[in-house]
Amino acid sequence: xxxxxxxxxxxxxxxxxxxxxxxxxxxxxxxxxxxxxxxxxxxxxxxxxxxxxxxxxxxxxxxxxxxxxxxxxxxxxxxxxxxxxxxxxxxxxxxxxxxxxxxxxxxxxxxxxxxxxxxxxxxxxxxxxxxxxxxxxxxxxxxxxxxxxxxxxxxxxxxxxxxxxxxxxxxxxxxxxxxxxxxxxxxxxxxxxxxxxxxxxxxxxxxxxxxxxxxxxxxxxxxxxxxxxxxxxxxxxxxxxxxxxxxxxxxx
Numbered sequence: 266x267x268x269x270x271x272x273x274x275x276x277x278x279x280x281x282x283x284x285x286x287x288x289x290x291x292x293x294x295x296x297x298x299x300x301x302x303x304x305x306x307x308x309x310x311x312x313x314x315x316x317x318x319x320x321x322x323x324x325x326x327x328x329x330x331x332x333x334x335x336x337x338x339x340x341x342x343x344x345x346x347x348x349x350x351x352x353x354x355x356x357x358x359x360x361x362x363x364x365x366x367x368x369x370x371x372x373x374x375x376x377x378x379x380x381x382x383x384x385x386x387x388x389x390x391x392x393x394x395x396x397x398x399x400x401x402x403x404x405x406x407x408x409x410x411x412x413x414x415x416x417x418x419x420x421x422x423x424x425x426x427x428x429x430x431x432x433x434x435x436x437x438x439x440x441x442x443x444x445x446x447x448x449x450x451x452x453x454x455x456x457x458x459x460x461x462x463x464x465x466x467x468x469x470x471x472x473x474x475x476x477x478x479x480x481x482x483x484x485x486x487x488x489x490x491x492x493x494x495x496x497x498x499x500x501x502x503x504x505x506x507x508x509x510x511x512x513x514x515x516x517x
Contacts, residue, residue, distance in 0.1 A: 266407055266499055269294030272345040273499070274338070276328055276393055277355030279306030281462045282413070284313070285488030286352050286495050291319035293496060298341045298348075299323045300355070300393075320345075328355045328389030338396035347404040350499055351397035353390040353412045353434065357382060363425045379426045386430035394441060394452075401450050408450040409499045412438045413491075414508060416456050416516045431456070435508045442506030451505035453498045458512025461485040482513030 279301035401408030441452035
């Protein structure tokens with residue numbers, strides 16, 4: 266897919282990986298539908314996209330709410346005249362051990378901790394992917410959906426909820442690739458490893474050093490490196506149904 270003048274929706278585009286993806290896609294000439302809940306952050310992403318000569322519009326959307334997602338994608342298709350790509354990036358963390366015993370006291374991951382992550386990271390990806398596919402089919406042009414998974418999809422201590430969701434979005438990408446190929450729509454997933462973002466920048470230096478020591482590449486990835494993987498998957502029209510790990514060889 267030639268990205269010039271194509272419309273790409275990016276969820277969770279107000280900051281971090283989402284903003285980087287939006288900006289790098291704009292460098293390739295794509296117009297961006299910026300989706301997030303934080304209006305101030307979205308407008309900063311919009312400013313950066315506009316500075317590159319691409320059009321950006323902002324959409325406040327709760328990806329876990331069906332009506333909100335339907336309304337948002339209808340508005341995107343109307344505002345831009347169609348939709349060609351989606352990056353399903355929005356996500357949250359509610360880390361906790363499933364159960365933890367200390368003496369006679371046992372604490373548990375709460376149902377709320379489980380459900381919040383499943384609602385946003387799994388159901389939200391399904392809803393956005395479904396609505397994006399509807400508008401791509403209506404537009405009768407090639408389309409591309411990319412789900413942001415994680416190497417945690419293989420299982421990560423303290424992340425029962427997150428690991429389950431990220432395994433799910435990877436499986437959905439493979440399923441959608443098979444289901445949507447007849448409409449010339451591709452689906453893939455990216456599984457990042459440890460990436461340097463606002464969240465990790467607040468960690469103690471010794472913690473960061475310990476994390477990096479376990480990565481064969483000896484460093485964290487950058488948001489731009491994830492964005493470059495997004496561009497590759499958008500542009501290469503014979504790659505579909507794949508999960509691309511971008512992790513510095515952490516998971517071999």
